[in-house]
Structure formats: C-alpha cells, structure tokens
Amino acid sequence: PLDIDNIQSDILVGMHKNKELFFFFGVNDAVTFKTKLASDILPLITTTTEILSVDTQPVTAVNIAFSNTGLLALGVNDNLGDPDFVSGQFAETATIGDNPSLWNSAFAGTSIHGVFLLASDTLDNIDAELANIQAILGTSITELYSLQGGARPGSEEGHEHFGFMDGISQPAVNGFTNPILPGQTPVDAGTFLLGETGDPSLDARPSWAKDGSFLVFRQLQQLVPEFSKFLTDNPLDVEELTPEEGSELLGARMVGRWKSGAPIFLTPTADDPVLAADPTRNNDFNYLVESNPEPGTENHFNQTNCPFGAHIRKVHPRGDLDPTVENQHFIIRSSIPYGPEVTDTETASDTTSVDRGLAFVSYQSNVFNGFAFLQSIWINAIGFPFGKVDPTVGVDPIIGTLGGGPKNISGLDPLVFYLNQTDPIHDVVLPRDFVVSRGGEYFFSPSLSGLGFIAAA
Numbered sequence: 001p002l003d004i005d006n007i008q009s010d011i012l013v014g015m016h017k018n019k020e021l022f023f024f025f026g027v028n029d030a031v032t033f034k035t036k037l038a039s040d041i042l043p044l045i046t047t048t049t050e051i052l053s054v055d056t057q058p059v060t061a062v063n064i065a066f067s068n069t070g071l072l073a074l075g076v077n078d079n080l081g082d083p084d085f086v087s088g089q090f091a092e093t094a095t096i097g098d099n100p101s102l103w104n105s106a107f108a109g110t111s112i113h114g115v116f117l118l119a120s121d122t123l124d125n126i127d128a129e130l131a132n133i134q135a136i137l138g139t140s141i142t143e144l145y146s147l148q149g150g151a152r153p154g155s156e157e158g159h160e161h162f163g164f165m166d167g168i169s170q171p172a173v174n175g176f177t178n179p180i181l182p183g184q185t186p187v188d189a190g191t192f193l194l195g196e197t198g199d200p201s202l203d204a205r206p207s208w209a210k211d212g213s214f215l216v217f218r219q220l221q222q223l224v225p226e227f228s229k230f231l232t233d234n235p236l237d238v239e240e241l242t243p244e245e246g247s248e249l250l251g252a253r254m255v256g257r258w259k260s261g262a263p264i265f266l267t268p269t270a271d272d273p274v275l276a277a278d279p280t281r282n283n284d285f286n287y288l289v290e291s292n293p294e295p296g297t298e299n300h301f302n303q304t305n306c307p308f309g310a311h312i313r314k315v316h317p318r319g320d321l322d323p324t325v326e327n328q329h330f331i332i333r334s335s336i337p338y339g340p341e342v343t344d345t346e347t348a349s350d351t352t353s354v355d356r357g358l359a360f361v362s363y364q365s366n367v368f369n370g371f372a373f374l375q376s377i378w379i380n381a382i383g384f385p386f387g388k389v390d391p392t393v394g395v396d397p398i399i400g401t402l403g404g405g406p407k408n409i410s411g412l413d414p415l416v417f418y419l420n421q422t423d424p425i426h427d428v429v430l431p432r433d434f435v436v437s438r439g440g441e442y443f444f445s446p447s448l449s450g451l452g453f454i455a456a457a
C-alpha cells in the first residue's frame with residue numbers, strides 16, 4: 001500500500017471542498033521561505049489520509065507545488081527526470097496547440113515559482129488561510145496571479161460551465177483505490193507518483209522526489225453562450241426528436257456523455273439520469289466490438305453510439321487501442337470551474353463578456369506521457385483514434401484546436417453513417433474554439449518528506 005500520510009491530498013483524492021483558490025507566487029528570499037516552509041507551512045499541508053476522513057479534514061485544505069524555476073530558486077538543482085517540467089509550459093505552446101498571445105501575462109514565461117492550492121467550503125475560510133500564509137511568509141514571496149475556483153450553484157454542482165457532469169471517470173490506482181468499480185482500469189501507482197511501481201523513470205529519480213507528482217495547471221476559458229448558441233442553431237435532425245432534443249444530442253455526442261453524465265455509448269438517443277448517477281454502471285463500457293449494438297460491426301466502422309472523436313473517447317479511447325499503450329497515458333484530474341454563472345446580458349447577446357471556464361489540474365509522473373501527450377497526440381490530431389473508417393476523425397470537439405479557426409468533426413450525426421452512403425462521414429463544422437487556453441504551468445507536488453528536503457536544501 002502507498003504511504004498516504006506522506007502524499008499531498010489533491011493527487012489521489014482531490015480537495016473535497018466546494019471552493020478552491022490557486023495562488024501563484026514568486027520567491028524573493030529563499031532562505032526565509034525555506035525556514036518558514038519547515039516551521040510553519042509544512043504543518044498546514046493536507047495529506048491524503050487527512051482528507052479521506054471527515055473527522056480529520058481541515059477547515060481549509062492546503063497543498064503546495066513548485067515549478068522548475070521555483071525549485072532552482074530554492075537551491076534544489078536535482079534533475080527530476082522530466083524534460084517538459086524543466087522547459088515549463090510556456091515553452092511548449094506550439095506542441096500543445098496554444099496561441100501564446102492569448103495567454104495571461106502571469107503565465108507567459110517562467111516567473112511563477114510555486115502555487116498554493118487552498119480549498120474550503122467558504123471564501124471567508126480561504127481568505128483567512130491565505131492571510132495566515134501571507135503573514136507567515138511575509139515578503140519572502142510575492143503574489144503573481146491567483147484564480148478563484150468554485151463549484152457551480154444548486155443543481156449544477158459538480159457540472160462544468162457547459163453544463164456537463166464532471167469528475168465521473170478516474171483510473172483506479174493500484175495499491176490505493178478500493179473498491180475498483182466496473183469499467184475502472186487499474187493502473188500502476190507509478191503512472192502518477194514518482195518512485196512507485198510502473199514509474200517510467202523509476203531509476204532516474206532523486207530519492208526525495210518519491211511519492212510526489214507533476215501537477216499540470218491550465219486556465220481554460222469556456223465561451224458558454226457561444227457554445228450554447230452553436231448547439232441551438234445546429235440541432236441533429238433525428239426522427240422523433242424535437243429541435244431542443246436534437247441540440248442536446250449534439251452536445252452529448254461532442255462530449256461522449258449527456259449533461260447528467262450518462263455515457264452516450266450506453267444510452268445513445270436519450271439521457272438516462274439513473275444510469276448517470278450509478279457509479280457501478282456509469283463507467284462500465286468500452287468501444288470494442290463485443291459491446292457494440294450492431295453485431296458483427298467492428299468498432300472501427302461504427303460510431304452510431306459514440307463518435308470516434310468525442311471528448312471522452314479522444315482522451316480515454318477505451319478499447320480503441322492496445323491496453324498496454326492506452327494505460328501509459330492515464331491522468332488523475334482534479335479540476336474545478338472558475339468564474340460566475342452566465343449573465344442575462346451574455347445570454348441575450350450570445351456573447352461572453354465575463355471570464356469563466358475550468359481551472360484544469362491533472363497529475364501524472366511524466367508530463368509528456370500524461371497531459372502533453374493527450375493534448376498533442378490525441379486531442380489535437382485529426383487522425384486519432386487511428387485506423388478508423390474515417391482517417392480524418394477531427395480534433396476533439398470540446399478542447400481540440402486547429403489554431404482557433406473552423407474544425408471539421410466526423411461522426412457527430414448518428415444516422416448519416418448508415419443512411420447516407422455517399423457521405424458516410426458527414427462532417428459537422430465547428431466554427432471556432434469554444435475552449436480557449438489562457439495559459440498555465442507545470443509544477444511538482446512533492447511528498448511531505450520531499451517538502452522537508454526542499455526546506456533543508
């Protein structure tokens with residue numbers, strides 16, 4: 001079993017709170033910072049064990065992670081064995097398909113040294129904990145940027161801003177996840193934690209880095225009124241569906257799940273909220289021939305139930321690939337929405353005027369195998385999943401980009417494939433990106449003993 005007293009809470013279980021602040025800072029005075037890290041900050045850091053039980057959950061959970069320049073500023077020069085982490089995210093905009101001119105200036109460069117994750121049930125608690133941390137660290141740090149995340153209100157809680165339930169599918173971590181639910185893939189802990197079984201660079205890590213994880217942060221703006229208008233204007237013309245239902249279906253086929261979370265592969269023409277809410281069934285599927293609805297139709301010919309390029313199929317192509325390949329690219333996600341609900345003015349004008357989106361967080365033991373691979377080799381590649389009847393599936397309709405302009409996506413229309421043999425693919429054209437990256441950074445989230453090592457460096 002893993003040493004969960006020594007692993008920061010967000011990596012394996014998340015923060016378990018409704019509000020979360022990402023506070024990005026630079027270090028001015030490494031000596032003072034490290035002294036305070038050891039004496040006063042380390043005791044505040046929430047462990048996996050603490051977050052798992054309501055009895056030990058702190059009022060405000062605290063995690064901390066450092067960028068490569070942050071570790072260097074603190075005098076930690078060890079090579080962690082991850083070239084992407086060393087480059088930083090800004091150097092990789094071309095690889096991951098971002099437009100650097102759209103990045104928030106705080107992320108454009110390598111000046112961010114670290115990030116505090118502060119999570120609680122109220123903003124007041126978060127503000128109080130931040131004030132406490134700032135009092136402890138004084139002028140040894142400077143705030144460079146912060147982003148306040150929070151669950152959406154009422155019945156939208158747990159749903160991201162486009163309206164879809166999030167946080168349904170996570171890989172099972174060997175030695176930790178229990179029980180493993182139907183459809184969950186058990187993955188080596190070393191896919192997420194350095195120095196554990198299955199870590200691709202097991203022998204190359206310094207010993208203090210064991211049980212740390214690379215945290216990829218992205219501020220992904222979502223153009224919600226524009227997305228909603230696109231769905232409204234382009235309902236799928238399916239018999240017996242109203243235009244409203246046709247619009248719902250188009251959105252569901254872009255994501256691969258209905259807004260409730262029910263997978264379209266299992267319930268392709270109508271939502272099923274009971275299925276969505278059942279954790280023993282809502283992940284229990286793959287895209288292989290055996291479970292396809294048309295007997296004898298191989299899965300690379302069939303996208304009636306789920307488009308080849310639907311978001312959740314692009315990022316987790318259950319059965320489309322050899323499992324040994326698929327299993328190298330799992331990430332653990334711990335994202336939270338940011339920004340307010342859509343305003344009446346925005347709804348009336350179908351135009352975003354207030355910033356909102358997803359504060360995306362993923363954990364992996366290798367930045368390239370995890371986030372960067374998904375974004376560059378699967379999400380933004382028009383040919384992926386490879387080997388299908390349509391060699392140009394298109395980019396991921398939710399987060400894929402071809403530089404901001406129009407994107408042809410095949411298979412979104414469920415009927416055409418069988419009925420219209422002259423145009424079996426029937427691309428739907430998305431006029432623009434509805435998710436726009438505002439930048440981010442790669443961080444290392446050390447174990448608690450690793451933080452002790454950094455403080456003593």
Ligand code: N7H
Binds near residue numbers: 168169357371
């Ligand atoms: Fe995605 N969305 O609302 O459409 N995502 N995602 N994601 N995502 C998932 O299964 C969304 C983003 C993954 O195991 C769901 O938990 C949005 C990035 C992975 O079947 C929904 C944004 C990356 C999964 C969304 C966004 C990923 C996943 C279904 C940006 C990686 C699990 C809920 C604004 C680079 C797939 C669930 C599986 C699921 C949405 C970003 C990856 C609804 C809006 C950048 C691995």
